[in-house]
Amino acid sequence: MSSDGLSRRRFFGLAGAGTAGVLAAGAAGGVIGRATAEEPATAAVAATDAVPFSGAHQAGIVTPAQDRLHFVAFDVITDDRAELVEMLQAWTAAARRMTAGQDAGEVGAVDGGQYDVPDDTGEALGLPASGLTLTVGFGPTLFSTADGVDRFGLAARRPEPLTELPGFPGDAIDPAISGGDLCVQACANDPQVAVHAVRNLVRLGAGVVSVRWSQLGFGRTSSTSSAQATPRNLFGFKDGTDNLKAEAPKALDQFVWVADGDPGADWLAGGSYVVTRRIRMRIEPWDTSTLAEQEATIGRTKKAGAPLGQRGEFDPVDFTTQVDGEFAVPQTSHVFLAHPTNSGTAILRRGYSFVDGSDGLGRLDAGLFFIAYQRDPGTGFVQVQKNLRMDAMNEYIQHTSSAVFACPPGVTGDDDWWGRALFS
Amino acid sequence: MSKPARKRLSVVGLTGLTALTLAACGGGDPSSAGSDGAADAIAVAATDDACDVASSDLEAGVHQFTVTNTGSKVTEFYVYADGDRVMGEVENIAPGVARELRVELPAGDYETACKPGMVGDGIRTALTVTGEAATLDQDATLAQAGTDYQRYVQSQTGALVEQTTAFVDAVKAGDIAGAKALFPVARTYWERIEPVAESFGDLDPVIDGREGDQAEGEDFTGFHRIEKALWETGDVSDMGPYADQLLTDVQEIATRSNDVQLSPLQLANGAKGLLDEIATGKITGEEDRYSHTDLWDFAANLEGSEAAVQALRPYLEEADPELVGEIDDRFAATEAELEQHRAGDGWQSYDQLTDDQLRGLSDSITALTESVSQVASVVAGK
Structure with a gap:
């Protein structure tokens, strides 16, 4: 926008020069600043290892973000609560096996009789667990349909924050790839392992659920652990530098996990809400913009990922720094507007790059499949997104899908299943 | 009609x-x-x-x-x-x-x-x-299934020849409206026994081949050739030889089919194969691309699949009553889904169906197929 004349050299030269202090760090920013630095990184595990399926929280949220995604949303097509419960139990059993690197069914892909239909589809034979996590969520329409029908006797148990997201300026939401009664987020370090998991869950759901939409992602765009290097998104910028991370449990408790006393805590405590947005990037206009324009749009340098006006990626973002009488981090930049300091909140981002081929006009149909976890969508994603109305990045993106789901806590024992507390 | x-x-x-x-x-x-x-x-x-x-x-x-x-x-x-x-x-x-x-x-x-x-x-x-x-003991019950299904096939081939004759007569008489009305009717009997008919690899392509599926030098013949003339040009004046050949081929396949006795496993696979036909050819509107009478074929495939399962039913009820119950429920659910699209004595045109309606049909077939696919394992004598 107004930053065309800036150059990276001038940033370096004048870094830290301006300290007008017009922007005092907000209370939320202060908390996050402390919280995100409180614990050392956990030990890295091999990309082929299994991630434990059971636990207080579902895996796939603060688990160090794997490289690959297959996200799928379902419509429930039965009105029979018992069938739905039976499927969730079958899903849990299959998820427990697959995340351990085993076949989906007890028999397996090739160990049954010649005339049996295999209970696993087989494309993951010989592949390691690959860090597979399967994370389930329940959409608002599971509790009551858009027409207000309470199909499963769950309407009274819908937590108030679980409601369709409001519209935002510039949205181009396609209902066909939005919403859903259920979702499963499959993440793995091998795309075939993630696709295999979704494919087998879809099979188990025949007659109970129907795939509403699904999205493949091929590269993580966030770090959810300080043990991970920050990846680049399709804009070519490091993404997720200041994300909420596994090593900051106090911040996670404040911003990610539903706590006792929160709405729906009787079944959702220890869980979280996931918001997904398919954000198409206008790749070609972006690629023909100057480096200065790109950096001013993001608010970070492209090479190091440093906040403008700073040197290193993890240098603190200082919104008071001025260059030539202007803020080093432009007030319309994405970092400025989205940062906890100015949005007053924090979310755990876990998005993936996608390329869904081309759009028929020769342009990449590509972007970022945004995934964020938070304790309450209203004070999480919605609050952040409302603050992005003047985001310079809006010129280069368009949100084409939207969904929100409540993700229950983790399963705790071998007999536990996804949603047990909700359906009990 | x-x-x-x-x-x-x-x-x-x-x-x-x-x-x-x-x-x-x-x-x-x-x-x-x-x-x-x-x-x-x-x-x-x-x-x-x-x-x-x-x-x-x-x-x-x-x-x-x-x-x-x-x-x-x-x-x-x-x-x-x-x-x-x-x-x-x-x-x-x-x-x-x-x-x-x-x-x-x-x-x-x-x-x-x-x-x-x-x-x-x-x-x-x-x-x-x-x-x-x-x-009867289970072996005899299973052995009887093939005989029962053979009688079903015979009943269908009789009607197939009868209705194809009427269709061919209408085409040759230049009776466009009559031929259009008879086209999906004659095909109903074909589609019900398609796995049996398809087992005759030389006749299936000339009776039921779609345009573009022919090998180089082969003519496009059969039901769909005439369908194209009826719906695309409305001119069947040059369809006489195709009509005659269709009837000859149908009579031949009827004769041959009457002698086919399927094993229980073939019956199980046939029941599933008919559902696959629906999923791949009818849900997509590919089968009857000129007439859009795909739902007639859908219904016929479904009936044929159910007939094959019914032939195995006495055995299945002993061997796996739970599966029988599930299959019954899912046939009923699919039929109920299809029933929404009844129009008069027949079915709505494929091109009138919305994406949501197609998805409803597809979901029901997907579920039914998962259940029917288990039959092979049961009859294989686990």
Whole structure:
């Protein structure tokens, strides 16, 4: 926008020069600043290892973000609560096996009789667990349909924050790839392992659920652990530098996990809400913009990922720094507007790059499949997104899908299943 | 148009499961089963609003119903066991016509039904059969399935030849409207037994090949060649040779099919294969791309699949009653989904269906296929 004349050299030269202090760090920013630095990184595990399926929280949220995604949303097509419960139990059993690197069914892909239909589809034979996590969520329409029908006797148990997201300026939401009664987020370090998991869950759901939409992602765009290097998104910028991370449990408790006393805590405590947005990037206009324009749009340098006006990626973002009488981090930049300091909140981002081929006009149909976890969508994603109305990045993106789901806590024992507390 | 595809399994003239007892009595063709104890003919007086069956209590054994239609609508007559399992059926009974149905009924409670207009649940009457129920061991039950299904195929090939003849006649007479009306009717009998017909690799492509599927130098022939002329140009003046060839080929395949006896495993695979036909050819509108009569074929494939499962039913009920229940539920769910698209005596045009409606049909077929796919494992004698 107004930053065309800036150059990276001038940033370096004048870094830290301006300290007008017009922007005092907000209370939320202060908390996050402390919280995100409180614990050392956990030990890295091999990309082929299994991630434990059971636990207080579902895996796939603060688990160090794997490289690959297959996200799928379902419509429930039965009105029979018992069938739905039976499927969730079958899903849990299959998820427990697959995340351990085993076949989906007890028999397996090739160990049954010649005339049996295999209970696993087989494309993951010989592949390691690959860090597979399967994370389930329940959409608002599971509790009551858009027409207000309470199909499963769950309407009274819908937590108030679980409601369709409001519209935002510039949205181009396609209902066909939005919403859903259920979702499963499959993440793995091998795309075939993630696709295999979704494919087998879809099979188990025949007659109970129907795939509403699904999205493949091929590269993580966030770090959810300080043990991970920050990846680049399709804009070519490091993404997720200041994300909420596994090593900051106090911040996670404040911003990610539903706590006792929160709405729906009787079944959702220890869980979280996931918001997904398919954000198409206008790749070609972006690629023909100057480096200065790109950096001013993001608010970070492209090479190091440093906040403008700073040197290193993890240098603190200082919104008071001025260059030539202007803020080093432009007030319309994405970092400025989205940062906890100015949005007053924090979310755990876990998005993936996608390329869904081309759009028929020769342009990449590509972007970022945004995934964020938070304790309450209203004070999480919605609050952040409302603050992005003047985001310079809006010129280069368009949100084409939207969904929100409540993700229950983790399963705790071998007999536990996804949603047990909700359906009990 | 005289013959709609119907919701229920068609087992024309088939003694169904109960042909088992015939085998137990030393076998024999039910059409000459007088010595097996066929009772006197039971008169059925069918009108547009009544279905009077002369007897409501019978002894177990083979019985012959004579159905006389004095109404103004084409009708059908069924004998149902529990759960609307078809024990026998005679269809396409025109006004003023009498048709016969031979069916063997073991002891049990049944319902008879006339269906004026050939739609809906029909006019039902209770029928009680008393006496000793014959029992067979599992192997014999399974062995009987192929014989039962063969009778089903024979009933379908008869109607196939009959309706294809009428279709071909209309084409050759230049009767466009008549030919268009008969096209999906004739195909109904083809689609019901498609796995059997397809087993004749030389005839299937020339009867049912789609445009573009021919090898280099081969002509585009059969149902779809004529379909294209009827719907695309409305000019069938050069279709005479194709019509003649179609009838010849259909007669040939009918003759050959009548001798086919499928193994239980082939039946199981055939039942699933018919559902795959729906998923890959009918849900997509590829089969009848000019006429958009795909839902007729959908219904016929579904009926054919159910017929194959029914032939295996006596065995399945012993071996895996839970699976039978699930299959029943899912056939019913698919039929209910399809029933929403009934139009008059037939079905809505494919191009009138919305994406949501297609998805509903697809979801129901996906679920049904998962269940029917388990049948092979059960009959393979686990």
